[in-house]
Amino acid sequence: MNKISESAVRRLSLYLRLLKGISGERxxxxxQELAEQSGSTSAQVRKDLSLFGSFGQRGRGYSVPELxxxxxxxxxxxxxxxxxxxxxxxxxxxLLGYRGLSERGFDVVAAFDVDAxxxxxxLNGIDIRSIDSLPGVVRERGVEIGIIATPxxxxxxxxxxxxxxxxxxxxxxxxxxxxxxxxxxxxxxDLALELERLTFALTSARNAARPITRTGS
Amino acid sequence: MNKISESAVRRLSLYLRLLKGISGERxxxxxQELAEQSGSTSAQVRKDLSLFGSFGQRGRGYSVPELxxxxxxxxxxxxxxxxxxxxxxxxxxxLLGYRGLSERGFDVVAAFDVDAxxxxxxLNGIDIRSIDSLPGVVRERGVEIGIIATPxxxxxxxxxxxxxxxxxxxxxxxxxxxxxxxxxxxxxxDLALELERLTFALTSARNAARPITRTGS
DNA sequence: GGTTGCTTGTGAAGGTTTTCACAAGCCGCC
DNA sequence: GGCGGCTTGTGAAAACCTTCACAAGCAACC
Numbered sequence: 001m002n003k004i005s006e007s008a009v010r011r012l013s014l015y016l017r018l019l020k021g022i023s024g025e026r027x028x029x030x031x032q033e034l035a036e037q038s039g040s041t042s043a044q045v046r047k048d049l050s051l052f053g054s055f056g057q058r059g060r061g062y063s064v065p066e067l068x069x070x071x072x073x074x075x076x077x078x079x080x081x082x083x084x085x086x087x088x089x090x091x092x093x094x095l096l097g098y099r100g101l102s103e104r105g106f107d108v109v110a111a112f113d114v115d116a117x118x119x120x121x122x123l124n125g126i127d128i129r130s131i132d133s134l135p136g137v138v139r140e141r142g143v144e145i146g147i148i149a150t151p152x153x154x155x156x157x158x159x160x161x162x163x164x165x166x167x168x169x170x171x172x173x174x175x176x177x178x179x180x181x182x183x184x185x186x187x188x189x190d191l192a193l194e195l196e197r198l199t200f201a202l203t204s205a206r207n208a209a210r211p212i213t214r215t216g217s
Numbered sequence: 218m219n220k221i222s223e224s225a226v227r228r229l230s231l232y233l234r235l236l237k238g239i240s241g242e243r244x245x246x247x248x249q250e251l252a253e254q255s256g257s258t259s260a261q262v263r264k265d266l267s268l269f270g271s272f273g274q275r276g277r278g279y280s281v282p283e284l285x286x287x288x289x290x291x292x293x294x295x296x297x298x299x300x301x302x303x304x305x306x307x308x309x310x311x312l313l314g315y316r317g318l319s320e321r322g323f324d325v326v327a328a329f330d331v332d333a334x335x336x337x338x339x340l341n342g343i344d345i346r347s348i349d350s351l352p353g354v355v356r357e358r359g360v361e362i363g364i365i366a367t368p369x370x371x372x373x374x375x376x377x378x379x380x381x382x383x384x385x386x387x388x389x390x391x392x393x394x395x396x397x398x399x400x401x402x403x404x405x406x407d408l409a410l411e412l413e414r415l416t417f418a419l420t421s422a423r424n425a426a427r428p429i430t431r432t433g434s
Numbered sequence: 435g436g437t438t439g440c441t442t443g444t445g446a447a448g449g450t451t452t453t454c455a456c457a458a459g460c461c462g463c464c
Numbered sequence: 465g466g467c468g469g470c471t472t473g474t475g476a477a478a479a480c481c482t483t484c485a486c487a488a489g490c491a492a493c494c
Binding site for chain 1: 221223226227229230231233234235238254255256291292293294298300306307308310311312314315317318320321323361362385386388392393394396397402404406407408409410411412413414415416417418419420421
């Protein structure tokens with residue numbers, strides 16, 4: 001199979017989300033409609049789907065339920081995934097209570113924190129355990145994906161810990177660069193970085209007129 | 218000025234974050250070192266920077282403080298930005314208390330919620346106001362960027378509301394597609410979608426062996 | 435001052451992704 | 465059964481992005 005680009009994967013997830021939203025309302029959808037709803041083009045939609053096979057019917061469009069099935073299969077969502085949240089601060093707590101995770105196929109089955117005051121308590125039905133017990137709990141409960149919601153100083157150590165425990169993938173909210181720990185897949189979500197993309201967009205029109213120059217000289 | 222790609226902007230933010238991390242420790246840094254730390258290549262780093270001018274010294278590298286200044290200018294971070302958080306649920310509360318925002322130049326100056334029980338209370342020094350008062354408060358406090366942390370059902374309405382109030386950009390955590398409201402810039406962070414990118418990566422090796430086929434027939 | 439070692443800035447090459455455009459195929463209707 | 469309207473799937477073209485490779489320039493040392 002050819003290599004699939006990151007942006008294609010992102011779009012496939014988006015298509016799936018949209019399709020689930022209209023599931024039941026419609027039986028068929030055209031690439032044109034899917035494109036409008038996802039802010040893409042019909043050719044792009046067809047190309048993305050054709051990377052994996054031929055799922056539409058010429059003259060009619062794509063069957064919504066069938067396409068949902070297919071996209072779930074492509075993205076590996078034909079089954080549920082077991083997730084652990086590491087760091088039960090404000091963000092971690094928010095994640096433990098986030099329904100959007102279970103709705104999309106992710107079950108939070110474990111939570112960890114360094115704070116002895118939190119360890120032993122329960123939040124949204126999940127018991128909070130110490131970091132020391134992470135390897136054992138991860139194995140017992142079959143955790144496959146870790147979410148790092150600790151302060152950035154701890155993220156590096158936690159990532160190694162998760163890798164050693166056999167977790168396959170990590171999503172980190174810590175704004176630091178986590179080295180890849182083969183074969184564990186690591187991805188970082190940095191809120192401030194996303195805001196910076198916005199400020200760049202807001203500023204670039206101005207910069208176009210006054211090119212950037214060195215400060216010093 | 219040429220159009221700058223989204224990925225280039227993302228990398229520039231990353232370089233800036235890394236440089237701030239080593240600021241003080243070093244005076245100079247080479248494209249090679251910056252590349253290693255950001256998981257890129259030296260040619261890529263140089264190309265990215267050369268899009269905006271010529272900031273390095275041949276044979277020596279880039280001056281760390283100067284490059285920080287330059288990147289801040291490019292990204293529009295030579296000043297602070299005023300941000301409002303809409304929706305003070307768990308995620309919204311986490312955002313109000315997130316130090317990473319002010320450290321990177323973003324001041325949360327307003328918070329809004331529909332819940333009458335929350336309106337009038339204060340959290341992390343920010344008073345929570347009703348959505349009705351949003352247009353007035355946004356104008357009074359000069360809010361430039363909105364962060365949507367409401368349930369998805371409300372996101373569309375809030376986005377319009379922010380656009381009408383004159384907010385320039387929005388970062389939304391609601392997993393729905395928000396239509397662009399020119400000239401307001403909108404970007405969505407969907408946690409589940411990021412997890413789906415991970416599950417795709419975890420699954421695609423398997424899929425390579427057994428190509429995807431239609432379910433029905 | 436010349437030589438050596440290193441690093442930038444940048445055209446050109448190479449690779450990838452998106453867009454274009456149209457043949458192939460489905461459906462419904464006459 | 466044939467025709468017309470519509471939509472997919474896909475090569476080919478265009479646009480875009482990354483990597484290569486090297487001249488230009490700086491610094492240190494002899």
